[in-house]
Every structure is written in structure tokens, then in C-alpha cells.
Amino acid sequence: NAGVMQNPRHLVRRRGQEARLRCSPMKGHSHVYWYRQLPEEGLKFMVYLQKENIIDESGMPKERFSAEFPKEGPSILRIQQVVRGDSAAYFCASSPPTRRETQYFGPGTRLLVL
């Protein structure tokens, strides 16, 4: 059973460009969480999704950030018009429907905004 997969692992963008981060949960997992880790800090919750539904987006910045988890395909975290302060590691985690307290993390995507 493959683990949580994230791609790309590293992403470099110039200010003003768009960044698209992808997350494929573990097989059988229908719950996806996105977290952001700024340099030298702990992870901060951004958004919780189930298939075709955003359940909790209380940690998402109000502008430029969006997330989706379509019926088919990976979950996408999209950052429009990136700024230098968006440089961070973005982690995706997934959990099975019957044990949501156990979250399995992907390797993360390191975003660098020049």
C-alpha cells in the first residue's frame, strides 16, 4: 500500500506566478488535510477536505489560496499570485474514514518563491 504521495517535491516560482501542489492520499483514505510549515516553525493546519467537499478551511488565508479534492484524482492546493512569504513546506495528510485520528503524512512540497 503506497503512502501519501505529494508532487512536486520542490517547486520554484517567481512572485506573481501560480503554484499548484498535488496530494494523492493512501488507498482507501477519503479524508485529506493540508498543513503549512514556515521555516523553524511547527506545522499549521490549513484545510480539511473530503471528496468534493471542503469541511474546514479555517486555516486558509482569505485570499489567493484555494483547495479541492475532486471525485477523481488528487487533492490540489492552489496558490495564486505567490509572494515571498508563501515560501514554506506544504504537507498533506490523509486518514481512513473509520480512524480519522490517525493521519499519515506525505513527504511535503517545498515551495520557494523568488
Add this chain to the structure above:
Amino acid sequence: AQTVTQSQPEMSVQEAETVTLSCTYDTSESNYYLFWYKQPPSRQMILVIRQEAYKQQNATENRFSVNFQKAAKSFSLKISDSQLGDTAMYFCAFMESQGAQKLVFGQGTRLTINP
């Protein structure tokens, strides 16, 4: 809102020694989960150990054990017979048992095991 505090930014011990990492948290909930995650230089997040608040018995996983003091809202991690591979950032995390069940992380403790 729940908060998690790790008061030790850095710790360093010799190989084979025992080390304890501190964590306190604040919540008004009675049922919840607590976790310790390890983040080695690869930056992969690895679950070390978890504790369910309604269980009085402290969780153990091989060389890793916790001291869970619910009344004091304290959740420390003890690493016995420390190994070089234990060198990593360690994050304490809290999760409600209901609702969105998002993880709330502390700031982390950078642990170095010296040969």
C-alpha cells in the same frame, strides 16, 4: 482555541542516554488525542507515539514512552537508550476527538544525539 507549548527549543544528549522532551497543552475538552511526531533532516513527518486522553495508562512504543498527566495538561516524551538516528525535530500535537480533528502542533524541540 487549543494551544500546544514546547518549552525546550533545543536539547542535546550523548548516545545511549535517556532524554525527556516536555509538552504542555491547553484545552477545555475532556476527550482528545495527543501525539509526538518526529521530523528528521529529510523533513518527513513520522508518528512516534499517540495517547488517547480517556486512557490512564501511558503509551509506550519500544524505546519511546510518554508521561501523560491529564490534570496538569502535560504530555512528555521519554526516549530511552537514545540512538544517533533519533536526531530530529520532535513535535507534540493535539487533536480533538470530535469535529474536524485537525492537528495542532507545538513549536518543536530540536534533539541532537551525540556519539
